[in-house]
Amino acid sequence: MDNSAIPNLPTRPPSIWGAWLRRNPVVLKELRGRMRGARAFVVLTIYVALMSLFAVLLYLIYTASNMMTLSTTGGVTGKLIFGGVLAVELFLVCFIAPAFTASSISGERERRTYYLLRTTLLSARRLVFGKLTSAMAYIVLLLFVAVPLQSLAFLMGGVTIAEVLLSVELLIVTAIGYGAIGVFFSATTRRTLSASILTYIFALLITVVLPLAALVLLSLMSIWSLSAYSLPALDVLAFLVFCLLACTNPIATAVLTESVLQQHNTAFIFTQTLSSGISLPLPSPWIVYTLVYGIGTLVLVLLSVRRVRQVDM
Numbered sequence: 001m002d003n004s005a006i007p008n009l010p011t012r013p014p015s016i017w018g019a020w021l022r023r024n025p026v027v028l029k030e031l032r033g034r035m036r037g038a039r040a041f042v043v044l045t046i047y048v049a050l051m052s053l054f055a056v057l058l059y060l061i062y063t064a065s066n067m068m069t070l071s072t073t074g075g076v077t078g079k080l081i082f083g084g085v086l087a088v089e090l091f092l093v094c095f096i097a098p099a100f101t102a103s104s105i106s107g108e109r110e111r112r113t114y115y116l117l118r119t120t121l122l123s124a125r126r127l128v129f130g131k132l133t134s135a136m137a138y139i140v141l142l143l144f145v146a147v148p149l150q151s152l153a154f155l156m157g158g159v160t161i162a163e164v165l166l167s168v169e170l171l172i173v174t175a176i177g178y179g180a181i182g183v184f185f186s187a188t189t190r191r192t193l194s195a196s197i198l199t200y201i202f203a204l205l206i207t208v209v210l211p212l213a214a215l216v217l218l219s220l221m222s223i224w225s226l227s228a229y230s231l232p233a234l235d236v237l238a239f240l241v242f243c244l245l246a247c248t249n250p251i252a253t254a255v256l257t258e259s260v261l262q263q264h265n266t267a268f269i270f271t272q273t274l275s276s277g278i279s280l281p282l283p284s285p286w287i288v289y290t291l292v293y294g295i296g297t298l299v300l301v302l303l304s305v306r307r308v309r310q311v312d313m
Contacts, residue, residue, distance in 0.1 A: 026130025058084045078156030090250045098199040101182030103192040104131035124308040139175045174250045177293035180300040187304040214245035247288040256285040
């Protein structure tokens, strides 16, 4: 058969994102291996089913406790479902994202394929970014399949489009940040077990210890403000430290951002008046959270690349 008789069908050029993925063989290998079997789709189905069941339980518990019609309490019910689903997603992301990345590089060492990868033309930067991108792609997929559950709150009222967009932004930033923590410890340790333990210790430090430190600081601030030795400069410094500590925790950041939206009706810059009477212009907590996690993620990725480039003894 003459191949010249077959017309050349037009091919659609790949997008920038698709072209970048095709240039990194690690991303292609990881994504194909994860999505080729039935496990990924089973996990997605169970995840959506559990989140849907949780949203329905929240609705039934609230309506049963109030014994009122949906038209009367629709706004409160919508906000309750939205906040409950978001809190569960943030909690899951904090512990699921490290699980996907803690074995990314240490697993290659245990399978004795790490040195084969290092002898190829694949650079350390592409290896680290490929491992992180492939893990984050599936986690972001888990986050986006739950967005319709958050959007159900629109039918009941009480939730704005700004709140939904900010919640998605917080979830994605949290997933990338915690995923970078797993990649860093996976690159610095030889065993997956050690990497997982260090990763979850670091995650618990961020999700539990730092918020407790912020609460202790807030208590000390309230006591200090009532004393006769209170100074305005120290009050401002203590308040800024409290805001920074609170903005390192995803759940605290979500609560504070919602409080700013409700009280100041803005998602960007607001003015906070302290007990000493000083007014401070401050960015919304989600902005500080994004900057802190963005810088932290960049530092961890660069350290992971540097570690991979080193010659293992």
